[in-house]
Amino acid sequence: MPPNEPRSHCPINLSLEIFGDTWTLLVLRDMMFGGKRHFREFLESDEHISSNILADRLARLVDSGILTKSGDPTHKQKAIYSLTEKGIALLPIVVHIGAWGSHWVPDAKKLDAGARKVVREIQESGPRGWAKRMAELRTEHLR
Amino acid sequence: MPPNEPRSHCPINLSLEIFGDTWTLLVLRDMMFGGKRHFREFLESDEHISSNILADRLARLVDSGILTKSGDPTHKQKAIYSLTEKGIALLPIVVHIGAWGSHWVPDAKKLDAGARKVVREIQESGPRGWAKRMAELRTEHLR
Numbered sequence: 001m002p003p004n005e006p007r008s009h010c011p012i013n014l015s016l017e018i019f020g021d022t023w024t025l026l027v028l029r030d031m032m033f034g035g036k037r038h039f040r041e042f043l044e045s046d047e048h049i050s051s052n053i054l055a056d057r058l059a060r061l062v063d064s065g066i067l068t069k070s071g072d073p074t075h076k077q078k079a080i081y082s083l084t085e086k087g088i089a090l091l092p093i094v095v096h097i098g099a100w101g102s103h104w105v106p107d108a109k110k111l112d113a114g115a116r117k118v119v120r121e122i123q124e125s126g127p128r129g130w131a132k133r134m135a136e137l138r139t140e141h142l143r
Numbered sequence: 144m145p146p147n148e149p150r151s152h153c154p155i156n157l158s159l160e161i162f163g164d165t166w167t168l169l170v171l172r173d174m175m176f177g178g179k180r181h182f183r184e185f186l187e188s189d190e191h192i193s194s195n196i197l198a199d200r201l202a203r204l205v206d207s208g209i210l211t212k213s214g215d216p217t218h219k220q221k222a223i224y225s226l227t228e229k230g231i232a233l234l235p236i237v238v239h240i241g242a243w244g245s246h247w248v249p250d251a252k253k254l255d256a257g258a259r260k261v262v263r264e265i266q267e268s269g270p271r272g273w274a275k276r277m278a279e280l281r282t283e284h285l286r
Contacts, residue, residue, distance in 0.1 A: 008189035011244030011251040012172050012237065018248070020165035029155050046151035086247045093243060094155065096236045101154030104229045105161070108154040 018064050019090070023049055024057050028066075028087065029094055032137065033118060037080045038072070066090070083141040088134050095130065099123055161207050162233070166192055167200050171209075171230065172237055175280065176261060180223045181215070209233070226284040231277050238273065242266060 006014055019025055030036040030045055042054050049057075058081060061067040066087035072080035101108050121129055149157055162168055173179040173188055185197050192200075201224060204210040209230035215223035244251050264272055 006250065007191065009250060010172075010189065010241075011248060012241045013169060013190055013244075014248040014251050015240045015244035016165045016168055020163070020168065022159045022163040025159055025163065026156060029153075046153065047156055048150065089243055089247060093236060093239045096239055097158045098153075098155045100232055100236060101156075101158035104232060105154060105157040107149065107152060108157050 018060070018066070021057075023047075023053055024061065025090075025094060025097065027054070027057055027061065028083075028090055029098075031067075031081065031083055031087075031141075032091055032094055032133075035140075037082070038075075038078055039081075061087070083137055085138075085142065088137045088141065091134055091137070092130050095123065161203070161209070164200075166190075166196055167204065168233075168237060168240065170197070170200055170204065171226075171233055172241075174210075174224070174226055174230075174284075175234055175237055175276075178283075180225070181218075181221055182224075204230070226280055228281075228285065231280045231284065234277055234280070235273050238266070 006017055008014075019028070026045065026047055026049070027042055030042055034041075034045070036042055036045075039051075039054065039058070042049060042058075043051060058067065058069070062069050062081075064086075065084055068082045068084055069079050070082070072078040118133065121133075123129065125132070149160055151157075162171075169188065169190055169192070170185055173185055177184075177188075179185055179188075182194075182197065182201070185192060185201075186194060201210065201212070205212050205224075207229075208227055211225050211227055212222050213225070215221040261276065264275075266272065268275070
């Protein structure tokens with residue numbers, strides 16, 4: 001995982017030092033397409049992330065300014081995670097990774113109908129489609 | 144790293160089981176934008192990948208059908224790595240990761256002029272720009 005001094009200042013490398021692992025983008029997927037906002041919800045995903053890895057990744061995402069963590073007004077004991085503008089800007093990356101896997105990995109299960117619809121809409125409409133979904137995420141996540 | 148049985152059949156997860164680490168996409172970056180094709184060339188990148196990690200990642204990329212490895216007709220002792228169509232299809236992901244890092248990570252060094260020009264052209268022209276760059280990669284990499 002990332003050392004204090006980046007390996008290089010190439011923007012691709014700096015990005016990968018933040019989210020270049022097998023778990024971080026799954027947490028973002030769950031927020032962007034699964035509407036998940038609470039610690040327990042992420043634990044329930046099919047990949048069975050462990051609670052210590054999840055806690056580590058959420059803390060890193062908050063440190064990186066991709067998520068914010070705050071008290072959930074509807075559940076006094078729960079924290080709620082929200083995407084920041086910097087986090088919402090990762091949407092095109094997540095969509096392209098899903099599109100690539102869906103097309104090129106032989107055992108990719110078909111997405112469920114809801115996710116398929118979102119991805120198809122976003123892909124077909126290109127940057128305009130991302131802008132629409134990003135606007136929805138802003139409404140849901142930003143104050 | 145990926146177990147034999149995937150953690151889930153979500154296309155995003157399956158993709159990340161292939162390239163979700165801090166090194167694999169740097170190798171692809173070097174091929175897509177640095178014109179690198181030989182083992183030694185990858186070792187020379189600023190991030191100083193170690194030769195055992197590099198050997199592991201190249202072998203995985205070949206196993207995944209993203210690269211092919213063959214004898215270099217101009218250097219009898221050298222292997223040359225080529226992108227496949229499946230590998231070239233990763234271009235939009237690499238471009239978006241670079242664009243995000245360039246915009247959002249404070250210490251992202253400006254790309255050098257050549258890389259900046261390529262990324263700007265690709266971004267400004269959207270999918271048509273990717274198609275052009277992907278066509279160039281096909282000419283260079285596919286037989």
